[in-house]
Amino acid sequence: MSTIAETAARGQARRRLRFDGWRWGGRIFLVFMLLYTALPMVWMLLTSIKSGFAAMQFPPQWWPDQPTLASYQKLLDPQNSVGQDFLRFFWNSLFVSTATTILSVIVAVPAAYAFSRFTFPGRNFLFFTVLLRNMFPAVIFLVPLFILMRAIGLVNTHGSLVLTYLTFGLPLAIWLLKGFYDNIPVQLEQAARIDGATRFQAFILIVMPLSTPGIIATAIYSFIGAWNEYIYAYTFLSKNEQLTLPVGIQRFFSENTTDFPGLMAASFIMSVPVVVLFLVLQRYFVRALTEGAVKH
Amino acid sequence: MTIVTGKTEARRRLQPGKSGVLRKIWEHRADYAYVLPAIAVMLIVIAYPIYYTIELSFFNTPPGLQLRDKTFVGFNNYTAILTSAVFWKVTWNTLIWTVGSTGISFVLGFAAALALHRDFFGRGVLRAILIIPWVISAVAASYIWKWIYHSDFGIIGAVLVGLGLADRPPNFIDSVSTVLPSLIVVNIWREFPFAMIMMMAGLQTVPDQLLRAAKVDGANAWQRFWHVTFPHLRNVSTVTILLLAVANFNSFIIPWIMTGGGPSNASHIWITHIYELAFGRQRWGVASAYSVLLFLILMTFGYFYVRALSGNDRKDGSA
Numbered sequence: 096m097s098t099i100a101e102t103a104a105r106g107q108a109r110r111r112l113r114f115d116g117w118r119w120g121g122r123i124f125l126v127f128m129l130l131y132t133a134l135p136m137v138w139m140l141l142t143s144i145k146s147g148f149a150a151m152q153f154p155p156q157w158w159p160d161q162p163t164l165a166s167y168q169k170l171l172d173p174q175n176s177v178g179q180d181f182l183r184f185f186w187n188s189l190f191v192s193t194a195t196t197i198l199s200v201i202v203a204v205p206a207a208y209a210f211s212r213f214t215f216p217g218r219n220f221l222f223f224t225v226l227l228r229n230m231f232p233a234v235i236f237l238v239p240l241f242i243l244m245r246a247i248g249l250v251n252t253h254g255s256l257v258l259t260y261l262t263f264g265l266p267l268a269i270w271l272l273k274g275f276y277d278n279i280p281v282q283l284e285q286a287a288r289i290d291g292a293t294r295f296q297a298f299i300l301i302v303m304p305l306s307t308p309g310i311i312a313t314a315i316y317s318f319i320g321a322w323n324e325y326i327y328a329y330t331f332l333s334k335n336e337q338l339t340l341p342v343g344i345q346r347f348f349s350e351n352t353t354d355f356p357g358l359m360a361a362s363f364i365m366s367v368p369v370v371v372l373f374l375v376l377q378r379y380f381v382r383a384l385t386e387g388a389v390k391h
Numbered sequence: 392m393t394i395v396t397g398k399t400e401a402r403r404r405l406q407p408g409k410s411g412v413l414r415k416i417w418e419h420r421a422d423y424a425y426v427l428p429a430i431a432v433m434l435i436v437i438a439y440p441i442y443y444t445i446e447l448s449f450f451n452t453p454p455g456l457q458l459r460d461k462t463f464v465g466f467n468n469y470t471a472i473l474t475s476a477v478f479w480k481v482t483w484n485t486l487i488w489t490v491g492s493t494g495i496s497f498v499l500g501f502a503a504a505l506a507l508h509r510d511f512f513g514r515g516v517l518r519a520i521l522i523i524p525w526v527i528s529a530v531a532a533s534y535i536w537k538w539i540y541h542s543d544f545g546i547i548g549a550v551l552v553g554l555g556l557a558d559r560p561p562n563f564i565d566s567v568s569t570v571l572p573s574l575i576v577v578n579i580w581r582e583f584p585f586a587m588i589m590m591m592a593g594l595q596t597v598p599d600q601l602l603r604a605a606k607v608d609g610a611n612a613w614q615r616f617w618h619v620t621f622p623h624l625r626n627v628s629t630v631t632i633l634l635l636a637v638a639n640f641n642s643f644i645i646p647w648i649m650t651g652g653g654p655s656n657a658s659h660i661w662i663t664h665i666y667e668l669a670f671g672r673q674r675w676g677v678a679s680a681y682s683v684l685l686f687l688i689l690m691t692f693g694y695f696y697v698r699a700l701s702g703n704d705r706k707d708g709s710a
Contacts, residue, residue, distance in 0.1 A: 117612045121506035125517065128503050131580065132521050138546055139535045153560075154549045202428045209425035216415045221426065223697050228437055230689045230696070232641035234662050235682045238447070238669055239440035242458065262436045265429055294421075323528035325644050330670065341530040345648065348534075355538050362531035373526045374519055385592030385627075 143167070143359035150355045166360035177347075181361065183336055184343030187253065189368075191328075191339055192321035194257045199264040199317040200310060206265075207272030208298055212281070222273075228266040233326045236262065241330060251334055259327045264317040271316060274386035275309030276302065312383035315376055319369045340365045441686070448679035458675060468680035477656060477664070485640065485660040487571060492578045492639045497632055499579065500586025505616075507587075508594050518591075525584035529644035536577040537649050540564050564650050567657040574658055577645055582638065586631050593627035594620070629699045637692050661685055 142150055143166055145159040172178035209215075210222050240259055241250070249255040279302055287297040303310075325341040332338055338346060344361045348354060373380065416423075448468055450461035472478050507518055524532065539546050540563040548560020563573040597620050605615045643662045646652060652659035652667060659667070661681070669678035 118509070121509070124502055125506045128499065128521060128583075129517065132524055132584075135532075135535050135539055135580065136523065138539060139531075142538060151544055153544055154553060155544055155546055202432060205425035206429035209422055213419065213422040213425070215419035215422040216412060221430065225429070225433060226697070226700070227690075227693045228433070230637050230641075230693045231437075231686065232643065232662050234641075234643065234665050234669075235444055235686060236436070236440040237666075238675060238679065239443035240436065242443070242456070243435075243439065245456075258432075259436060261432050265432060269429060319526060323530070325528070325530050326666075341528055344534075345530065355541075355544075358534050359538065362527075362534050366527040366531050369526050369528070370523055373522070377519065377522070381588055381592065385589055 139359045139362055143356055143363055145356050147354055147356055166354075166356045167364070169357065170360055170364060177357075180335065180343065180347065181364075184338050184340045185364070187337060187343075188322055188340040188365075191253050191256050191260070192318050194253070195260040195264055195321040196314050196317040198257065199261060199268045200314055202261070203265055203268035203272055203313065204303075204306075204310065205298075207269045208276050208302065210269065211273045211276035212284075222269075225266045225269055228262060233263075237326070237330055240327075244331060251332060251337060253337065255331045256321075256324075256328055256339070259331070260317075260321045260324060264320055267320070268313045268317055271313045271383045271386070272306065272309050274383060275306045278386070279305050308379045309383055311376060312379040315372055315380050316383070319373065322369050444679045444682045444686075447675055448683045450676050452673075452675045454673040456673075461676070464676065468677045469684070471677060472680055472684070477659075480656055481659045481661060481664045484571060484656075484658065488575060488578075488642070488646075488660050489636055489639045491572075491575045492582070492642075493632060493635045495575070496579045496583040496635055497586045497628075499583040500588075500631075501590045501628075503583065503587045504590035504594055505620075507591060518587075521587060522584045524581050525588075529581060530648060532577060532581050533645050533648035536580070537564070540573060564658075565654060567654055570650055570654065570658045574646055574649060577649070578639065578642065581645070582635060586635060589627055589631040590624065593624045597623045626699070630696075633692065633696045633699060637689065637696070640689070640692070 141157075141159060144162040144164060145156065146161065146163055146165065149156055149159055149161065169175065169177050170181045173182055206225075210218065236259070240255075244250045244255040244258075249258065283301050283305070284294075284297040287301045288294065292300065323341065324339075328339045328342045329345075332342065335346070340361075344358065344365065347361065348358045447458070447461070449463060449465060451464045451467075452458050452461045503521060507514060507521075538544075540548075542548065542560055542562045542565055545560055545563070547563070548557070551557040552560060561569065564570050601619050602615055605619050610618065641662055642660060643666065646658050646660060646663050647666070650658045652663045656664075662685075665678050665681045665685070668674045668681065
């Protein structure tokens with residue numbers, strides 16, 4: 096609700112500044128950012144529907160004169176060897192990412208709840224230790240984890256990936272979920288306790304349903320992280336049939352870099368699941384991500 | 392109004408008996424059950440690797456993975472690193488990469504958040520498009536940009552030639568002088584959306600009344616931004632910049648896939664260099680020593696990060 100004086104003041108300000116430099120500057124800037132963001136993706140799509148010959152021209156064909164879905168057909172066709180490999184990479188990625196997501200959520204939910212609600216000795220220390228994990232790059236952990244995986248016989252299995260993906264999935268999941276639990280009023284649980292529920296029952300029956308958006312957001316984050324992970328998969332897996340998409344498409348094209356339409360089509364297919372997932376659920380996701388940082 | 396939280400309840404329970412730490416831990420044994428699985432996973436996949444890396448940094452190892460045949464060399468690996476020219480070259484690259492990527496990503500993301508803060512037609516769609524690069528895989532991003540930078544068929548080169556700004560397409564990522572800035576452009580493309588998301592969330596917490604009051608008092612747009620909006624965003628800015636800086640410092644995929652650190656180390660940063668030392672040249676001891684140094688640097692980042700976050704909590708409590 097604005098008072099008359101405010102409205103008048105605003106009208107005056109508007110009249111004084113016919114040309115709102117800030118607004119126009121903002122618009123021009125957004126157009127620039129849109130071009131910067133979108134053009135590479137548009138170029139990926141346009142290249143992916145060219146023939147190999149059409150892509151290798153200078154100056155380039157801006158718009159493919161004979162658009163073709165041949166690259167996509169090749170990648171998605173289980174009848175030929177390229178398609179077989181590519182689809183296997185796709186399923187491997189899906190399997191590893193889903194397994195990681197499920198495990199992260201199962202382990203992170205109780206931990207985040209405890210960090211949010213309980214005060215046990217060492218709570219802060221443990222929480223910040225968990226947080227600090229995300230400071231450290233995968234490379235530091237590669238050699239020891241490789242040796243560890245070899246010792247327990249997990250090298251060249253997807254199990255090694257799922258286990259290592261928990262190293263970066265868990266800390267984030269715990270952090271995101273804790274933000275959600277912090278925002279659920281304790282009184283709700285206390286009411287349940289008074290009604291005779293145990294603490295665990297209150298957690299399962301009252302808190303869990305309320306934190307569903309947080310769990311969804313956490314699950315997406317874990318999934319995207321695992322889906323895009325490259326360095327562990329690149330180091331731990333050696334057999335062609337095990338590779339996940341990021342490593343798979345690299346093996347695919349590192350020897351034969353001339354097939355840029357194929358490479359762009361593969362990049363596009365790899366991006367689709369996470370982008371769709373993200374766009375559909377971005378509301379939850381953005382909230383979870385920014386929850387902790389914006390308090391003041 | 393008094394709100395009895397779990398926290399105060401627990402604190403009250405603890406106060407009467409001046410019991411030892413063990414007793415407190417015993418009293419809270421049920422709480423630990425919730426965090427135990429997480430801690431167990433963390434111990435196996437984090438604590439052990441860190442311990443092992445520190446140990447290995449004091450040894451020389453034969454090539455291959457016969458790490459049992461290692462010989463103790465004291466601090467030799469560390470002195471070897473600090474006296475090598477490559478180390479300083481790579482450190483300089485890392486500094487440019489981290490500061491450049493972080494600074495520009497933050498400024499662009501912040502500016503985009505400000506521009507998107509005002510409602511207009513198509514805002515939601517525009518925001519969604521701007522976020523996409525952050526979600527797609529860095530591997531895909533690397534290939535897309537490699538193709539864009541291609542020295543024969545790249546689109547940027549073609550535009551420059553078409554406009555008469557170059558005789559032939561430049562070698563963006565094959566030339567020592569342009570490779571690092573070219574990779575930074577890719578990196579910013581991928582991560583300014585993160586800064587944008589964080590700052591958009593931050594902007595929503597700036598009280599409208601304050602801005603309106605400032606406007607009534609005659610503050611212009613810049614003054615409103617500088618004296619009202621920006622001070623409110625101190626906290627979220629700190630966290631965002633720290634997270635970006637750490638992520639950039641730890642980058643691997645973009646430089647590794649696009650150039651492999653070349654040409655002649657011009658785009659090697661710490662992480663790619665460590666990776667090459669370990670898995671390329673199998674110098675596990677030296678690579679481990681590098682990792683320990685990295686670890687120490689990151690602990691410094693971590694200190695500020697924790698301080699920023701816990702400063703957050705403290706203000707929460709008093710608010």
